[in-house]
Amino acid sequence: MNTLQSNPLTQSDIDNVNIKSFQPLVTPAELKTELPLTETAYQTVLHGRETIRNILDGKDKRLFVVIGPCSIHDPVAAHEYADRLKVLSEKVKDSLYIVMRVYFEKPRTTVGWKGLINDPDMNDSFNIEKGLRLGRKLLLELNEKGLPCATEALDPNSPQYYQDLISWSAIGARTTESQTHREMSSGLSSPVGFKNGTDGGLTVATNAMQSVKH
Template identity: 60%
Template sequence: MTINIKCKFKFTLMFFKFTLEKCLYAVILSSIEIDKPIKIHGCNLKFTGVEMQKSELSNIHISGEQVLITPNQLKEKLPLSEKGRQFIQSTRQDISNIIKKTDHRLLVVCGPCSIHDVDAALEYAKRLKALQEVVGDQLYLVMRVYFEKPRTTVGWKGLINDPHLDGTFDIEHGLHVARRLLVQLAEMEIPLATEALDPISPQYLGDTFSWSAIGARTTESQTHREMASGLSMPVGFKNGTDGSLSTAVNAMQAASSSHRFMGINRDGQVALLTTQGNPDGHVILRGGKQTNYDSVSVNECEQELAGQGLDAALMIDCSHANSRKDYRRQPLVAEDAIHQIREGNRSIIGLMIESHIHEGNQPSDIPLNEMKYGVSITDACINWDSTEALLKHAHQELVPFLQNRLKD
C-alpha cells in the first residue's frame, strides 16, 4: 500500500508520527524542504525528493537525504539464532587456523561475482553445501556473497545500493534483502565471504560473515585499512590493480595494528572507534598488468612478506587479471596452484573462484523478465558443472599433500 502526501513547507526539529496498519513511524526532520510526495511502503517510511537546505558553504552538491534504519534495528528484525552465531564463530576460527597453518585444509572462496537474485543464490548455496560433504576433508568451501561492487567509472553498485536494478537506489530495502539472505545462509551452516567496501555496511551485516576481502581498488585506502583492523573475521588484501605487491603487504601490516577513527556504532550514532588490530590478514594475488599466480610470483610475494616480518599466507585469485579477464581460464590458474602445492609449496592457503549456476555473464540494465536465471550480471563466471569438476579434481590431487605440509 502506498500513500502519497503532497506538501511544501520548511520546519526544524519537528516530531511527526504516522500510524498505518498498526505500524508507527517517527521522523525527525531538521531544516529540510519537501516538495515531492512522501511515500509510505508497508512499514518503511521513505522520502522522495527531500531537498537539503543549502548554505553558501555546505551541502552545495547534496540534493537529498534519507534517514535509514539503524544496525541494531535491522538485526532485531532479522536476528541470527544462537546456533547461527555459534556456527559463524566456529567457521571464523577454522579459517584463522588455515591461515596460521594449524589446519591442513585449503580455503576455497567460491561463488558468484555478485548477488542479484536471492533464489539463485540459495540454489547455489545448496549445491555448494552438498559438495562440501564430498571434499570437506581437504577443502574448506566458503561461499562468495558479494553485495557491493566497486566500479572503475560507473555501473550497478550491487544489491544493497540498487536492489531493484532500476536506478532507484532503495538502499533500505537492499539492506533488508541482504541481511535476510545472509541469515538464511548462516542458518543453513554455509560459511560466507564478502568484500568490505562501504565502511558503514559491516555494522549491519558483518556478524554474518566468516571471511572478508579488501579489494584491489581499496587496499591502498587508509579508511579501508582502518576498517579491516576492526573487522571480526579474517581479511584478505588484494594486490593493487597494477599488480603491486607492496600495496597488499603494507595494508596487511597496517590492519594488524590498532587504530582510532570515526565511524558509526550499532545505534547509528557517529562514534570514535578504537580497534585492536586484525591478526588474520593475508595477501590475495589477483594479477595486475601481468598474471601473478605462477611459482616465481608466489616466491616474490613470500620474500616481500618475510622482509616485513610477516608470515606468508597467500590466496590465489583464479579470476580477474590472473585469468586475463577470461573466466574459462580459471581452472588453468587453479591447476597451477594445485601443482605448486604438490611440489612442496607451503604458503598457498587458498583459492578464489568466480562461479555461478550457469556460465558467462549478462548486462545488468536489461529488463528483469529478460534476465537469464543463474547468470552473473557483473564479471563472467564458470558454471556449476565446471566448478564441481574443478573442486573434486583439486580434492583428489591434494591428498595427502595438504596434510603433509603440517608435518614438514
C-alpha cells in the same frame, strides 16, 4: 560582524550543494533486532572463523576456498547456488574448506551497478535500506544452512549491519591502499584478506596488512 540572520545568503548556498536528497536509514541496531542472529547462524560463523584462522595459521592443512558469484543480485538464485555448494562442500571437506562468496557491493572503475545494497531493484532507485535488509536476511538464511559466508567490505558503514554473519572479509584491489579501509579492517571481527593492487603487484597488499596490525 554580520551573522547568517542578517545576510541575504543562506547556508544552503554553501552546504550540501551537490546533494540531491536525504533518506534516513534504519540503524544497525534496529535491523539486527528485526533480523536477529539465530543460534544456528551463530555457530556457523563461530566455527567458520575459527576454521579459517586455523588454516591461515597452518594448524589445519586443508585449502581454504572462497567461491561464488561475482556479486549477488537475486536472493533466490543465491539460495539455489548455496544448496548445490553445500552438497559439494560435504564431498570435499577432507581436503577443502569451502566458504560461499556473498558479495553485495561492487567497486567500479568508472560507473555501473554498484550491487544489491546500493540498488537492489537494479533500476537506479537506490533503495539502500531495502538492500541492507535483503543482504542481512540472505546471510542469515545461508548461515542457517550451515554454509559460512564471505563478503567484500567496501562501504565503511555496511559491516555494522551484517558483519556478525560473515566468516571472512575481503578488501578489494581498488581499496587495499585506502587508509579508511585499512582502519576499518583493523576493527572487523572476521579474518580479513587483502587483494593485490590493480597493477597486479603484492606490495600494496603486504603494506596494508602491516598497517592493519597497528
